[in-house]
Amino acid sequence: MGQLLTYFSFIKEYKKIKLLMIGAQSSGKTSILNQWKYNTILQTLPNNGIDIAQINYENMEFQITVFSGKLNLNSLFSHCMETYEGLLIVIDSSNLQEKELLQSQLKTFFNKNEIQKICPVLILANKSDKKKYQEDEIIKYIGIEKYRNKVHYQTFYTNCFSGEGLTDALQWLYENYP
Numbered sequence: 001m002g003q004l005l006t007y008f009s010f011i012k013e014y015k016k017i018k019l020l021m022i023g024a025q026s027s028g029k030t031s032i033l034n035q036w037k038y039n040t041i042l043q044t045l046p047n048n049g050i051d052i053a054q055i056n057y058e059n060m061e062f063q064i065t066v067f068s069g070k071l072n073l074n075s076l077f078s079h080c081m082e083t084y085e086g087l088l089i090v091i092d093s094s095n096l097q098e099k100e101l102l103q104s105q106l107k108t109f110f111n112k113n114e115i116q117k118i119c120p121v122l123i124l125a126n127k128s129d130k131k132k133y134q135e136d137e138i139i140k141y142i143g144i145e146k147y148r149n150k151v152h153y154q155t156f157y158t159n160c161f162s163g164e165g166l167t168d169a170l171q172w173l174y175e176n177y178p
Ligand SMILES: Nc1nc2c(ncn2[C@@H]2O[C@H](COP(=O)(O)OP(=O)(O)O)[C@@H](O)[C@H]2O)c(=O)[nH]1
Pocket: 023, 024, 025, 026, 027, 028, 029, 030, 031, 032, 044, 045, 046, 047, 126, 127, 128, 129, 130, 158, 159, 160, 161
């Protein structure tokens, strides 16, 4: 009996976590999700709007709402009155474009999202094969320091062709939802 109890104590409760993913057009959002889901790079098409992806890892299901293109985040929050338990920001580490758009999306996220806890923020500095910017430049571009009392963030350089950084990034997320 004792042994059985010890065995079951290793089985962690299955958890569903809702996350929001943002990032400029062509930064690699769809490619990252395809790598996490299918372990491969698939040809992607530019897409606009809101998608939902489900990523399973260990005992967790990450339900990721992907917010593409140049839409205003306000429209998302008025349509999906969800509380997101974390934020994923995809950056093209070879091209820091549309800074104002990204920063205004962050502002809306932190104003409207109703999470009560410190929010894990995963920064995916993608296209590391073409990397031009260092981590401190990326952090400055995002402006995440402004929210330092509300977030716990971590940056991973990723490459959707080699898979570099992608498992480490998922593992980081996993460890942030004990
Ligand atoms: N060099 C390079 N290209 C990438 C990488 N990840 C994605 N891409 C390419 O970037 C383009 C846009 O990717 P996509 O996933 O559609 O971006 P999204 O608009 O953010 O969803 C595609 O041509 C991808 O093949 C990467 O790590 N390195």
